[in-house]
Amino acid sequence: MQMFKRLLLIVVIFSLASGCAKPPDKSLGDTRDVVAQAYAAGAIQFAPGEYQLAKSALQAAELQVKNKEYKKASRTLELAQRYSREALKLTIERKEQLAAEQQKIAAEKQRIELAKQRELKRQAALKKKKAQKDRVKKRKPKKVTPVVAKKASSDVVKPKLVDSVEVLAGENLAMIAAREEVYQDALLWPLIYKANRDQIKDPGEIFSGQILMIPRDKTKEEVDAARQEAQTLKLFSH
Structure with a gap:
């Protein structure tokens, strides 16, 4: 609301002086271009206040040109360009800020997902290890039959030995x-x-x-x- 009051005050001040300058065709074209750039960049979403001021100033300047108030129109176009550049600057900054926040959120989501995957792998490894232990417990020990019996003493005759x-x-x-x-x-x-x-x-x-x-x-x-x-x-x- 304050921005619109400022714009209205400036337009009123400019309207106090009238002149017979040439039509500001180039300035009008440049202003339309910069307002269009701000719109294309997304200023209507990221800097709506500044964009509306720029658009209103452009419309006022176009009316002044139509009424052949060229001097006032030139000043109003300067004002429209200033608001357009400000809207474009804010749009770029806020877009970058939003992108950084989205990137941060995406990185956090990825970190959480990786942590979940690591936990799932850890749980799977523990489950597998437990299953292996259970199988070992259930498995009966195999009897190992020696291929060659124990060596007999060469010089000691045991009670069970025969001739x-x-x-x-x-x-x-x-x-x-x-x-x-x-x-x-x-x-x-x-x-x-x-x-x-x-x-x-x-x-x-x-x-x-x-x-x-x-x-x-x-x-x-x-x-x-x-x-x-x-x-x-x-x-x-x-």
Whole structure:
């Protein structure tokens, strides 16, 4: 309201003096252009007060030109241009401010969305980890059967050990050597073979019912040599 009063006062002051100057055609065209620029920039939305003052001043100047009050029209056009430039300046500033605020809001939304995604991933990882733990708890432990039994002592005779064995159906020397009461080590079958050469022609062929001697007086070196021989021959690898 105060702006309109100011404009009215200025127009009244200008109207006190009349002149016979030339029509301000160029100034009128320039003013129309700058008012149009302010409108195109969005001044009617971002600087409505200044834009309306500029538009009203332009309309007043056009009327003054029509009435051949060229001097007053020139001054009114200057006023219209000033308000138009002010409206354009405010429009640009307020647009930039709005864009900055929108960018800030968008960045905050993106930050919140990323935080949500990270939380979802964390929850999914925890859920997966818990499921894995549950599966491990439910899973029964597997029994591991040793391929080779514990090595028997080479110089200590245990109470359960025997000096002779009877060959059972389907047995071979490695199976006999692996017996608990013999050596508990399948790789020591060469000791049995060498001690029973009088009745074993082929170490890979023994018969059910045979009585085989189990030597107990072997040194550590002889035991190690027998084990090395078995590993080299691989006669009973399966």
